[in-house]
Amino acid sequence: xxxxxxxxxxxxxxxxxxxxxxxxxxxxxxxxxxxxxxxxxxxxxxxxxxxxxxxxxxxxxxxxxxxxxxxxxxxxxxxxxxxxxxxxxxxxxxxxxxxxxxxxxxxxxxxxxxxxxxxxxxxx
Numbered sequence: 583x584x585x586x587x588x589x590x591x592x593x594x595x596x597x598x599x600x601x602x603x604x605x606x607x608x609x610x611x612x613x614x615x616x617x618x619x620x621x622x623x624x625x626x627x628x629x630x631x632x633x634x635x636x637x638x639x640x641x642x643x644x645x646x647x648x649x650x651x652x653x654x655x656x657x658x659x660x661x662x663x664x665x666x667x668x669x670x671x672x673x674x675x676x677x678x679x680x681x682x683x684x685x686x687x688x689x690x691x692x693x694x695x696x697x698x699x700x701x702x703x704x705x706x
Contacts, residue, residue, distance in 0.1 A: 584608035584695045591700030604661040604678030612682045620674035629688040668704045675699040
């Protein structure tokens, strides 16, 4: 059974930073890829970044390149998202996701496991 528990969300002013964490449990074989998605009010869920657990290779949405960094700590079974230079348009609920299947995986339907989400609010 896979469980994903996010933490680290909160409120910050534009230009500030936050680090999100996601503790994952369950078999390592269910953890080929992990990613972050976000959903703003009235918007669809959108891909933010993903990491291949075994080799830490990463892929980012264009709108976060240079500002966000996805990483993982294998010993702690934890995924991170370091968010710098935050903008008001980054305001959203951020979700940690996980899947065992290969592929680029930038669509919500491609992920079997989802956390409950954590709110990030960036004020101008």
